[in-house]
Every structure is written in C-alpha cells, then in structure tokens.
Amino acid sequence: MKLPALPPVESVDLSGIDFWLRPVAEREAAFASLRKHKPVSFHQEFEPPPGAPFPRGPGYWAITKHRDILEVSRTPEVFCSGKGTNIMDLPPQFNEFFGSMINMDDPRHGRLRRIVSRGFTPRALGRLEPLVQKRAQQTIDRVIDRGECDFVTDIAAPLPLELVCDLMGIPESETASVFAHTNVILGLGDPEYVKPGTSPIVAALTSGKALADLMNELAQHKAGKGADDLTTALLDAEVDGETLTHQELASFFVLLVVAGNETTRNAISHGMKALFDNPDQRRKWAADFDRHVDTAVEEIVRWASPVIHFRRTATCDTELSGQPIKAGDKVVMWYASGNRDEDAFARPYDFDIARTPNEHVGFGGPGPHFCLGAQLARREMRVMFREIFRRLPDLQIKSEPEMLRSNFIHGIKRMKCAWGKRAS
DSSP states (O other), X not given: OOOOOXXXXXXXXXXXXXXXXXXXXXXXXXXXXXXXXXXXXXXXOOOOOTTOSXXXXXXXXXXXXXXXXXXXXXXXXXXXXXXXXXXXXXXXXXXXXXXXXXXXXXXXXXXXXXXXXXXXXXXXXXXXXHHXXXXXXHHHHHHTTTSEEEIIIIIITHHHHHHHHHHHTOOGGGHHHHHHHHXXXXXXXXXXXXXXXXXXXHHHHHHHHHHHHHXXXXXXXXXXXXXXXXXXXXXHOOBTXXXXXXXXXXXXXXXXXXXXXXHHHHHHHHHHHHHHHOXXXXXXXXXXXXXXXXXXXXXXXXXXXSBOEEEEEESSOEEETTEEEOTTOEEEEEHXXXXXXXXXXXXXXXXXXXXXXXXXXXXXXXXXXXXXXXHHXXXXXXXXXXXXXXXXXTOEEOSOOEEXXXXXXXXXXXXXXXXXXXXX
C-alpha cells in the first residue's frame, strides 16, 4: 500500500463519520501523521443522535503509537476499564451487560475471568479440534459445487458463529437469529443494520435482550444436567467458592457470541482479500502451508485489526509520549494505528506471511484484558485457511469488499468470490 501525502494533524477528526467513509489509504495516512507529529492528540466526541439518553462526552486522547498502547494495556491500575471501553459514556448497567468482564476492573474482573477461562484452557481447546475441523469441512461442503458465493456470509462467517453456538449448546435453529443480532450490536452506525430514524440504543438493547433471553432459557434447562457444553460447565463451575449468576452468564454469552463471531469472521475475510491482493504471499503459503501457518495467522490478525479501538480511563495524573493526562481523562487505544506503527514493524504496509517478530495488538495489548479467545480464534483461522487451500485453491475475489460503516469494527459485510471455471 502506498500512502498519499500525510495530512496536517489538525485536520484529522477521528470522531467524524466522514473520516471512516474515506478510502483506507487516506485513513492510514491520517494515522501516520498523528504517529509522527502528535502521537497523543485530543479529539472531540461525536454528537449523539437526537433522543439519545446521554450527552455529548468531554472528548478523549487518541493513543496511536504501539509503545503507548502497550503501556496503557499493561497498567490497569493507571488506565482502568470499569468506566467503559466504548468512547462514549454509557450507563454502568449498559456497559456490564454488553461488555461483561471487558468493562470491569479487579477484583470483579479477575473473579469472572477465572471462572470463564476454564472453557479456554489449552486442554479444553484441544478437545475442540475435531469439531473445528468438522465445521470447516461443512462450510466448504455447502458451497463447493456452486463455484461462487459471498465469501463473508458463506465462508468466513459460518465457522466462528456455529462453533460458538456449539460451545454454548445453542440449537442450530437459532444460529441465523444469533447472527442477525450480532450484526445489529456491532453495526449500530451502519444504516443497513439500524435503519435511519431508529435509535441505536434501542436497537442494541433489543438485540442484546434477545440474545440474553436465549441464554437464560437455555441455562434453565441445563443447570445441573451434566451436558457436555460450555454453558453447563460455566453454570456448574466454582472457583474459590464462587459461581456465575444467570445474569453474568447471559452477559458473557453476549460478549462471546459478538466478539467471537465478528472478529474471527472479519480476520478471515481480510486475510483472504490480502492473499488475493498479494499473490506472491499466497503462493508462498500454499507451497508449504504448515511451515508458514503460525506466522501467517498472526500477520492476518495484524493486517485486519478487526477491533479498531478500545478505551480506558486515567485513574490518576500521568503522561504518555510526553503528553500530560489528568485523572478522569479518557484515552482511546487505536489498535489499527498501533499495528501500522513504523517504529514497531518493518514495512508495516506490506502483507508478509513470514513476518517475525510480530508483536501486534490485534487481540488487544498485554495485560489482564488480553483477548480470552485468542487461541480459539487462531485455531479457527488455521483450520479454515487449510480447508480453503486444500479444496478451493483457485478461489478468486470477484468484487471489492463492502465495508461496515463503523469506527469500532473493521468489518467486511460482503465480498464475492468464485473458483473453478467461474474464477477465470
């Protein structure tokens, strides 16, 4: 990727919707300008829609350098999560319902994470390998005879969505509904998912309640029944004498199904587009899949940066890159910028499946809030790309990606692809 001329930093408005509708090279140039000239810059927040139950926020510090993102992530005692991880200030109940433990600080965060992490140990994930393989094969089985499909909805989305539903014991009859509700929750700025004139808050609450109701109903049937799924395991789990409440389970399910579905789906989609745009890298990986699979997956996550940002709040007066920050100030870690930082990555705008080292922040930075599902996502990507290389080796992207309108999720909604005779 070749960047246009870097714009002056005072012209960069990260909160303006127009910024996120600009070509990707222009957005990358804007972040490059901030990293070079003002790595910690202050921005006004967006104006809430009419009727929103909260005022316009006080603004935030944009953190664009990789080193500063690491610092914020490693020091939760200085930069807390309990006041919210979205840029806007939301009611505490809203934060906890939609964010579960990502919007908590210790000791509550540690308690909840200790309980739910039992489902994500290496041993637990190892037992999932046959199921991941089965679901990936089924995904390709459904499309292979067609010769063409939408890559996002037909290939990238089913595996993570179905696997999360499998994990939680959600019936297959509910997967389409779960998919639709997750699209709404993470597509609140996109008119396809929230129609003009509809309150984004109402839309989010409606979809969130539908997902929570599904989990609550499921929990009532599974408690004490000894079923072999994560819902039952979490209901029955006890750590230091503590268990999950049904409300905590429902909130965790909303987090898991939204984060586990959307981020992996978009990483796979961006990864396939990057391989198509860089045929030398595709040939290199195809020639020795196993040799490059681990570094390729990490590069795909860096390249995709599926979650664009997360916020923290300063608990005391401090500074980053020489910029004083006061207690109570919001700081927003722009992972999309950190993953293109010239001081952290050689040739950051090149897609390189053999890149090493690759200390990306695509799963968040180090610290207590590092993505709990990172290993599951890596496993899903390895298996899915292995199936694509093995069974659809000539797959070609046939349309430009239709992007989600969002400053939070780097999402692709649709992207046509073809193979066999239709690929030529």
